[in-house]
Amino acid sequence: MSKALDxxxxxxxxxxxxxxLAHWGSxxxxxxxxxxxxxxxxxxxxxxxxxxxxxxxxxxALVPSGGRTGLSGGAVAERGExxxxxxxxxxxxxxxxxxxxxxxxxxxxxxxLQAFAEERGLxxxxxxxxxxxxQIGGNIATNAGGIRVIRYGLTRDWIAGLTVVTGAGDVLRCxxxxxxxxxxxxxxxxxxxxxxxxxxxxxxxxxxxxxPGPQRVMVLGCPAFDALFQSLSAFQQHxxxxxxxxxxxxxxxxxxxxxxxxxxxxxACPFYALLEFDESALDAASSAFERCxxxxxxxxxxxxxxxxxxxxxxxxxxxxxxxxAPQTPYKNDLSVRLSDMPRFLEAADALIxxxxxxxxxxxxxxxxxxxxxxxxxxxxxxxEQAFLERCHRVSPELFRxxxxxGGSISAEHGVxxxxxxxxxxxxxxEEVALMRALKTVFDPNGVMNPGKLLG
Ligand code: 2HG
Ligand code: ZN
Numbered sequence: 001m002s003k004a005l006d007x008x009x010x011x012x013x014x015x016x017x018x019x020x021l022a023h024w025g026s027x028x029x030x031x032x033x034x035x036x037x038x039x040x041x042x043x044x045x046x047x048x049x050x051x052x053x054x055x056x057x058x059x060x061a062l063v064p065s066g067g068r069t070g071l072s073g074g075a076v077a078e079r080g081e082x083x084x085x086x087x088x089x090x091x092x093x094x095x096x097x098x099x100x101x102x103x104x105x106x107x108x109x110x111x112x113l114q115a116f117a118e119e120r121g122l123x124x125x126x127x128x129x130x131x132x133x134x135q136i137g138g139n140i141a142t143n144a145g146g147i148r149v150i151r152y153g154l155t156r157d158w159i160a161g162l163t164v165v166t167g168a169g170d171v172l173r174c175x176x177x178x179x180x181x182x183x184x185x186x187x188x189x190x191x192x193x194x195x196x197x198x199x200x201x202x203x204x205x206x207x208x209x210x211x212p213g214p215q216r217v218m219v220l221g222c223p224a225f226d227a228l229f230q231s232l233s234a235f236q237q238h239x240x241x242x243x244x245x246x247x248x249x250x251x252x253x254x255x256x257x258x259x260x261x262x263x264x265x266x267x268a269c270p271f272y273a274l275l276e277f278d279e280s281a282l283d284a285a286s287s288a289f290e291r292c293x294x295x296x297x298x299x300x301x302x303x304x305x306x307x308x309x310x311x312x313x314x315x316x317x318x319x320x321x322x323x324x325a326p327q328t329p330y331k332n333d334l335s336v337r338l339s340d341m342p343r344f345l346e347a348a349d350a351l352i353x354x355x356x357x358x359x360x361x362x363x364x365x366x367x368x369x370x371x372x373x374x375x376x377x378x379x380x381x382x383x384e385q386a387f388l389e390r391c392h393r394v395s396p397e398l399f400r401x402x403x404x405x406g407g408s409i410s411a412e413h414g415v416x417x418x419x420x421x422x423x424x425x426x427x428x429x430e431e432v433a434l435m436r437a438l439k440t441v442f443d444p445n446g447v448m449n450p451g452k453l454l455g
Contacts, residue, residue, distance in 0.1 A: 004058060005038060005082065008050055013041040013088065024085050025063070025077040027070040030328055031388050032417060036063065036077035041088040045163065045171065045202050051084065052200065053169040055447040063449055064196040066138025067109065069130035071331050072416030074142065074195045074452050081450075084200060086137050092116055093203070100208045101160055101177050106137025106201050110144075113206065123211035125152035129318040137201045143193035145412035147318070148276075150368040151242045152209070154412075155192065161205035162188045167198060167443025177205040190438065195414050196449035198442040214279040215242060217310040218289070220301040221269030222246075225345045228273055229338070230297035231288075232368055235275060238284040243276040244368025251320045251362040251375075258323035264316060265300045273367070274317045276310075320364050321373075328384055329362070329375035330391035331418070332398065336407030338370050344405040348374075351401060355394045371411040392421075399425035415453045423453070 006014060016038050025034030042048045055062050063077040065085045077083050086107030094103040100122060104113060110131040117124040126139065128146030139155045161177040174188035175181055191198060222228050228246050235241060249268050255261065277285055292298035304310035336344045352361055356376055365373040378387040399409050403425045410419050423432060436454055
């Protein structure tokens with residue numbers, strides 16, 4: 001493999017340096033050992049095609065690598081694979097103002113696309129804490145969600161065209177930025193969320209939106225899980241929400257300690273909701289707040305008076321994941337329909353407190369769209385392996401509950417390696433068999449991100 005691979009890339013764009021292999025061969029998970037054989041940095045579509053064809057001819061595997069901010073091990077290379085980094089394909093190649101379409105290479109950083117939109121008086125609404133390093137190709141591969149899904153949907157909803165190289169080395173130009181295209185199977189949507197198992201996303205046409213008006217942020221203190229839902233529906237009756245997030249008091253304590261932040265409210269509450277909405281809806285939001293206070297589903301609240309204060313309130317939610325990282329959290333990223341959420345939460349809470357009496361458990365997430373992040377923290381003194389095994393033993397019970405409530409074991413982080421063995425809790429045997437059959441069609445020699453998603 002080495003000679004032919006070295007012939008494809010100049011020495012400045014291929015590395016086997018141990019620290020580079022460790023860096024580009026991993027994502028934000030810590031349970032896996034990065035062990036790729038090389039990292040390459042293509043700059044053109046032709047180079048990507050040549051690489052995939054070589055991988056087929058010589059039988060080596062490829063692991064696509066974007067901003068490596070994933071939390072499920074989807075971008076981990078642990079078996080001598082060649083990592084394909086898109087860091088050198090990070091340009092926005094064109095912009096159609098009339099159609100509000102930006103043509104992006106896969107390595108464009110999400111935050112750079114947001115800034116590009118803003119400079120043109122537009123808005124790219126998919127947003128999350130890691131948008132400063134995650135790349136659009138990775139967002140597409142995992143159908144990234146984040147904090148504004150309640151109003152703007154997922155990455156899938158903003159992708160108007162995709163150029164991909166299949167695992168067989170063929171170039172597909174999917175949908176070409178069209179709004180309407182009724183010509184059969186839409187391969188674009190197969191590649192979105194495929195976690196690099198069918199081929200490589202090389203370019204995307206991304207739709208941009210009109211920006212919303214000025215936003216306000218509120219943090220509410222709620223006495224119980226149920227109260228979060230009562231407040232959500234009280235607000236949603238009259239206010240278009242741009243975000244409805246939540247976090248538990250333990251999650252708040254962790255982020256406040258890590259970042260030395262003041263509490264949002266005078267007295268602590270078991271749960272907090274963070275809402276964002278158009279300033280023009282302020283009166284309706286204030287009335288909803290009053291009603292929530294009367295009904296007792298909200299104990300107290302704070303409203304941002306400036307953009308700086310709004311950013312400080314957002315930091316309480318967006319900083320949680322990073323603040324937990326030193327405690328090697330075992331991550332769960334679950335979703336159920338909102339109508340099933342109160343019953344699911346009651347059952348999940350009972351299971352979690354009984355299954356993990358000695359572990360700290362942080363609840364937070366995008367509860368307005370049905371997505372919960374449940375982080376179980378490794379106590380000091382436990383080895384990471386023992387901790388992971390313990391959590392994996394409990395996971396089937398939790399995922400059985402998720403399945404009983406019609407939910408998903410991975411709402412937005414993807415399946416990768418971490419949730420691979422549990423896919424059957426969310427997808428039927430028939431669906432998994434069809435996924436495997438599709439994988440064979442697009443990637444006949446199994447060179448694309450083997451071992452991820454389907455195992
Ligand atoms: C978030 O919503 C991210 O903060 C990360 O999706 C969640 O770390 C997590 O579990
Ligand atoms: Zn999230």
